[in-house]
Amino acid sequence: xxxxxxxxxxxxxxxxxxxxxxxxxxxxxxxxxxxxxxxxxxxxxxxxxxxxxxxxxxxxxxxxxxxxxxxxxxxxxxxxxxxxxxxxxxxxxxxxxxxxxxxxxxxxxxxxxxxxxxxxxxxxxxxxxxxxxxxxxxxxxxxxxxxxxxxxxxxxxxxxxxxxxxxxxxxxxxxxxxxxxxxxxxxxxxxxxxxxxxxxxxxxxxxxxxxxxxxxxxxxxxxxxxxxx
Amino acid sequence: xxxxxxxxxxxxxxxxxxxxxxxxxxxxxxxxxxxxxxxxxxxxxxxxxxxxxxxxxxxxxxxxxxxxxxxxxxxxxxxxxxxxxxxxxxxxxxxxxxxxxxxxxxxxxxxxxxxxxxxxxxxxxxxxxxxxxxxxxxxxxxxxxxxxxxxxxxxxxxxxxxxxxxxxxxxxxxxxxxxxxxxxxxxxxxxxxxxxxxxxxxxxxxxxxxxxxxxxxxxxxxxxxxxxx
DNA sequence: GGCTTGTGTAAAGGTTGGGTAAAGAGAAAA
DNA sequence: TTTTCTCTTTACCCAACCTTTACACAAGCC
Numbered sequence: 001x002x003x004x005x006x007x008x009x010x011x012x013x014x015x016x017x018x019x020x021x022x023x024x025x026x027x028x029x030x031x032x033x034x035x036x037x038x039x040x041x042x043x044x045x046x047x048x049x050x051x052x053x054x055x056x057x058x059x060x061x062x063x064x065x066x067x068x069x070x071x072x073x074x075x076x077x078x079x080x081x082x083x084x085x086x087x088x089x090x091x092x093x094x095x096x097x098x099x100x101x102x103x104x105x106x107x108x109x110x111x112x113x114x115x116x117x118x119x120x121x122x123x124x125x126x127x128x129x130x131x132x133x134x135x136x137x138x139x140x141x142x143x144x145x146x147x148x149x150x151x152x153x154x155x156x157x158x159x160x161x162x163x164x165x166x167x168x169x170x171x172x173x174x175x176x177x178x179x180x181x182x183x184x185x186x187x188x189x190x191x192x193x194x195x196x197x198x199x200x201x202x203x204x205x206x207x208x209x210x211x212x213x214x215x216x217x218x219x220x221x222x223x224x225x226x227x228x229x
Numbered sequence: 230x231x232x233x234x235x236x237x238x239x240x241x242x243x244x245x246x247x248x249x250x251x252x253x254x255x256x257x258x259x260x261x262x263x264x265x266x267x268x269x270x271x272x273x274x275x276x277x278x279x280x281x282x283x284x285x286x287x288x289x290x291x292x293x294x295x296x297x298x299x300x301x302x303x304x305x306x307x308x309x310x311x312x313x314x315x316x317x318x319x320x321x322x323x324x325x326x327x328x329x330x331x332x333x334x335x336x337x338x339x340x341x342x343x344x345x346x347x348x349x350x351x352x353x354x355x356x357x358x359x360x361x362x363x364x365x366x367x368x369x370x371x372x373x374x375x376x377x378x379x380x381x382x383x384x385x386x387x388x389x390x391x392x393x394x395x396x397x398x399x400x401x402x403x404x405x406x407x408x409x410x411x412x413x414x415x416x417x418x419x420x421x422x423x424x425x426x427x428x429x430x431x432x433x434x435x436x437x438x439x440x441x442x443x444x445x446x447x448x449x450x451x452x453x454x455x456x457x458x
Numbered sequence: 459g460g461c462t463t464g465t466g467t468a469a470a471g472g473t474t475g476g477g478t479a480a481a482g483a484g485a486a487a488a
Numbered sequence: 489t490t491t492t493c494t495c496t497t498t499a500c501c502c503a504a505c506c507t508t509t510a511c512a513c514a515a516g517c518c
Binding site for chain 2: 095096105112120141156178
Binding site: 156157158159184191192193194197198218 | 504505506507508509514515516
């Protein structure tokens with residue numbers, strides 16, 4: 001399936017150059033030489049992505065984009081003469097997805113077009129099952145839950161974070177300083193027993209097996225024992 | 230409550246600089262100073278987006294990305310010292326969403342982060358058009374009504390939006406920031422209790438079941454309970 | 459054995475996040 | 489204009505839960 005690009009650019013030479021190159025890269029290209037045409041083509045619903053020059057003879061590219069964003073979330077890549085920074089920031093604020101300074105390398109344009117189209121395809125793909133399984137535990141990040149034998153564990157936010165970090169490193173030791181940083185988001189200070197408490201509570205909720213699932217490595221940290229398989 | 234950025238960068242000074250700036254811009258930041266930590270944090274920790282330096286002491290950033298792409302479509306922005314063109318193209322081919330050459334302007338980084346997150350939000354909202362059924366609830370987007378047992382609920386415009394977003398993500402946790410953005414169309418500011426009020430009113434109108442249909446996930450957001458299966 | 463250091467955990471303390479009533483503010487309708 | 493409807497803000501309260509404290513034990517070292 002060919003992706004349809006709308007190219008809005010007033011410089012005939014550049015437009016044709018890009019158009020031809022895009023065609024060789026498997027895109028089907030529509031062209032507009034000014035803002036008005038560009039806008040109506042973009043709203044005409046038969047393109048997948050827009051490459052939009054900012055400097056246009058009639059309507060400013062940013063205004064075209066503003067108009068467009070009132071009606072659609074069509075992906076838009078802005079093109080502009082080597083830009084001053086604030087220009088860029090404004091472009092993004094108005095709703096651009098990407099921004100390439102001219103003179104642009106056609107290969108880079110294509111790479112960015114494809115990256116953006118790929119992102120959209122990924123996003124619209126039905127929820128890729130992101131769940132991860134460790135023995136009898138299953139982590140469901142979307143639900144922010146961890147299931148044991150199919151039943152949800154009643155974990156607090158912090159407990160979830162801690163267990164989830166341990167599981168992500170299942171089988172290897174996670175140092176206390178790292179666990180603190182990654183799960184609690186702060187540094188481990190002397191005499192801080194917070195982490196120990198969370199571990200203790202987690203062990204309780206996981207059922208106090210012997211040997212314990214969460215193994216203590218004295219002087220270092222903790223390690224989730226991978227269930228024998 | 231904010232968007233969570235994972236910053237993988239070995240240069241301590243730069244990392245801290247960016248980290249601090251991102252924090253001021255309303256992101257919650259996780260850091261990693263090498264590829265291995267970055268990878269396990271990206272896979273384990275749930276973060277929303279990754280900023281990944283290519284030059285890292287242990288694993289090359291591109292290899293980190295490759296590894297990541299084998300498992301997830303987590304959005305990734307590459308950072309790199311050289312603006313070498315082929316480098317860029319390779320970065321995109323491996324699956325990067327964006328690419329910023331160092332030294333990068335923090336404001337541009339933020340603009341690109343936000344553009345990418347916004348794109349994802351748009352895409353995921355995209356399939357919210359057809360009429361849908363969730364247990365005894367039926368959403369009719371064209372009428373902007375939601376029916377319970379065939380009878381229309383008397384919802385205000387905002388309540389409709391909120392419930393509709395929750396239903397579109399039924400079963401998963403919708404963070405308050407996202408719910409605010411998607412349903413109310415603005416950012417969640419500190420001490421803003423508007424959303425809580427709408428939730429409270431919705432619960433009343435849906436009938437205060439036990440367990441509640443709209444579940445609170447403390448510190449995060451809300452989740453519409455999927456009809457038991 | 460003593461001594462030191464690290465860990466387990468119960469219980470108390472304190473902070474924060476969320477529920478919701480009620481008042482306020484805006485906008486639309488009458 | 490007044491009325492009405494809806495959204496937002498304020499205020500108070502409670503429950504969740506993170507952190508601290510305190511004490512006990514276990515491991516390693518001499």
